[in-house]
Every structure is written in C-alpha cells, then in structure tokens.
Amino acid sequence: MTYQGVLTKMQTEMGNPIQYYLVFEDSFLNMNQLLNKEIEINFMGYQCLNCSKKKKIFRQGFCYDCFYSSPAVGDWIMRPELSTAHLGIADRDLEFEQKVQLQPHIVYLAAASEIKVGVTRKTQVPTRWIDQGASQAIAIVEVPNRYLAGIAEVALKSHYTDKTNWRKMLQNATETFDLIKEKEKVESLIPAEARDYFYSEKNDLYELQYPVLNFPPKVASLNLDKTASFQGKLIGIKGQYLIFENGTVFNVRSSEGYVVTIDV
Incomplete structure (x- = not known):
C-alpha cells in the first residue's frame, strides 16, 4: 500500500512502548505496526510548512523566505533567553510571541545520550522528551514565561549539555543516571529571578520506553x-x-x- 504526503514530525502517544503516528493530510500510519517489515521511502519534492509553496526547504520545514520572516522560527525558539514578549517588545509578531512565550514553561533534566538541560512549554510534556529520545526526564523549574526558563537554562548549561548525541542515543550507548539526585544539586544554580519556581518538593520522574527491536552497533543518516x-x-x-x-x-x-511516498 502506498501513502503520500508532506512529512511533519511524528505524532506520539505515551505508552509502553510509546506509539508513533506519521500523519498526512488524508491518511496516517501507525509506525509501530510496521516494525520488522520492509518499507520504501521515495522523495517526491518539497512543500513549505508555512506558505505551502513547492519551494526547496531551508530549515525546520520552511523555505528560505519563510524561515527569515515567520514568527514561528524566530531566534527565541532555539534560544529562549532572547524572549521579549514579557516586556511587550516584538521580535517578528508580538501577538504570536505573547501567545507562545507568555505561558508556563518547564526547565528539565533529561537522560538521552547523557544528562542534558532543556526548556519546553508545559503543554509539550512529555512530547518534548519523547522527540529527543530521552529514557528519563524530570522537571526542575516551572516558570510563567519563556524568558525565565531561558535564563535558568543558560545558567545550567555550564554544568550540563543542551544537546543530544543522536548517534549514542540511537545505539542506546547511554549511562544510567539518577535524575532525582541531579535535580537536588541544581537549585542553587538557578538565577534568583527564577529560583522561587524551583520544584523543591516535586520529583515526578518520567520513564520512557521506545518501540525498538534491536539497537544497531553503527548508524548512518x-x-x-x-x-x-x-x-x-x-x-x-x-x-x-x-x-x-x-x-x-x-x-x-x-x-x-x-x-514523500511510503510503500508498506
């Protein structure tokens, strides 16, 4: 059977294991059901996720023009400490930025290839951790806007990485970490502006199980x-x-x- 459409990130559903869905405009695939089966992927062209024009993708699913004009891919997305909506200052579109930035955000520690620090909107828990391939994750701070989350993350970057080594993650070449103990170490490292939001009593540890039959010894993208x-x-x-x-x-x-077309 052949499925065709524009690729967007797989939708996920928490479970043991996590369920994955590849969603197209008129159809979807439960990817878990394709484990241990042959599939074929064929590249057919491009379609910008913002303007829908058939233009070459530049970054993050956007064509060049949209990447440098859309508020959905402003610098504050990757660097939350650059957020300015809480000051009423626009980057590209203040209304959009207020909607995204002025909502509860989580600063977290996650174990994927190693312990990493990161930021996500509260509504994206646990999706953000699943997308990163984390085996465990724990929230350490919940703040009311993206800027406060960003400055807390910056303070912790000198102690933890903010990147996942995708090769190690996919090879399952990871160590075992005690994230609850790690969380206890970081309270004093949080900037004063965000320290009142530290989860001093809350230790909800997420354990994530992925649908993997075997981990490869080497990977090639x-x-x-x-x-x-x-x-x-x-x-x-x-x-x-x-x-x-x-x-x-x-x-x-x-x-x-x-x-793409996907034949299964």
Whole structure:
C-alpha cells in the first residue's frame, strides 16, 4: 500500500512502548505496526510548512523566505533567553510571541545520550522528551514565561549539555543516571529571578520506553536530497528517528516539508 504526503514530525502517544503516528493530510500510519517489515521511502519534492509553496526547504520545514520572516522560527525558539514578549517588545509578531512565550514553561533534566538541560512549554510534556529520545526526564523549574526558563537554562548549561548525541542515543550507548539526585544539586544554580519556581518538593520522574527491536552497533543518516529512494526493514523508532536493520536511520523531523511516498 502506498501513502503520500508532506512529512511533519511524528505524532506520539505515551505508552509502553510509546506509539508513533506519521500523519498526512488524508491518511496516517501507525509506525509501530510496521516494525520488522520492509518499507520504501521515495522523495517526491518539497512543500513549505508555512506558505505551502513547492519551494526547496531551508530549515525546520520552511523555505528560505519563510524561515527569515515567520514568527514561528524566530531566534527565541532555539534560544529562549532572547524572549521579549514579557516586556511587550516584538521580535517578528508580538501577538504570536505573547501567545507562545507568555505561558508556563518547564526547565528539565533529561537522560538521552547523557544528562542534558532543556526548556519546553508545559503543554509539550512529555512530547518534548519523547522527540529527543530521552529514557528519563524530570522537571526542575516551572516558570510563567519563556524568558525565565531561558535564563535558568543558560545558567545550567555550564554544568550540563543542551544537546543530544543522536548517534549514542540511537545505539542506546547511554549511562544510567539518577535524575532525582541531579535535580537536588541544581537549585542553587538557578538565577534568583527564577529560583522561587524551583520544584523543591516535586520529583515526578518520567520513564520512557521506545518501540525498538534491536539497537544497531553503527548508524548512518538517510538524507533524501542525496538518496531519493530507500528501502529497508524497520527495526525501531526512537526520538523522531526511524531505525532500519542495516543501521540506516531517518530523522523525520529534520525532513519536515519533504513530500514523500511510503510503500508498506
């Protein structure tokens, strides 16, 4: 059976294991049901997620023009400490930025390849951690806006990474960490502006199980711009990656805006 559409990041549902869905405009695939089966991915073209024009994707599913004009991909997305909506100052579109920035945000520690610190909107828990392929995660601060979360994250970056080593994550080459103990260490590191929001009594540890039959000893990333057609046996899904038997991995999220057919 053939499915065709524009790639967007896989939708997820918390479970044991996590359930993954690839959603197109007129159809969807439960990716868990394709484990241990051959699938074929064919690149057909591009469609910008913002303007819907068939223009080459530049970054994050957006064409070049939209990437540098849309408020949905302002610098404050990747660097929350640059948020200014709480001051009434616009970056690209104050109404949009107030809607996103002026809501509860979580600063967290997550174990993926190693312990990392990160920021997410409260409404994106636990989706954000699933998308990163974290095996465990714990919230450490809940603040009322993105700026406060950003300055707390910056303070913790000198002690923890803010990146996931995707190769180690997909090979399951990770250590065992005690995130509750790690959380206890960081309260004094939080800036004074955000310290009152520290979760001093709350220790809700999330444990995340992924649908992976086997972890490959080596991984190589599939790039649809270089390899327009790929066929392989799906053996796992972790983060936003499809993992194939031969060690090929496909990052669905980094391929947002690509039009594909998928034969199953």
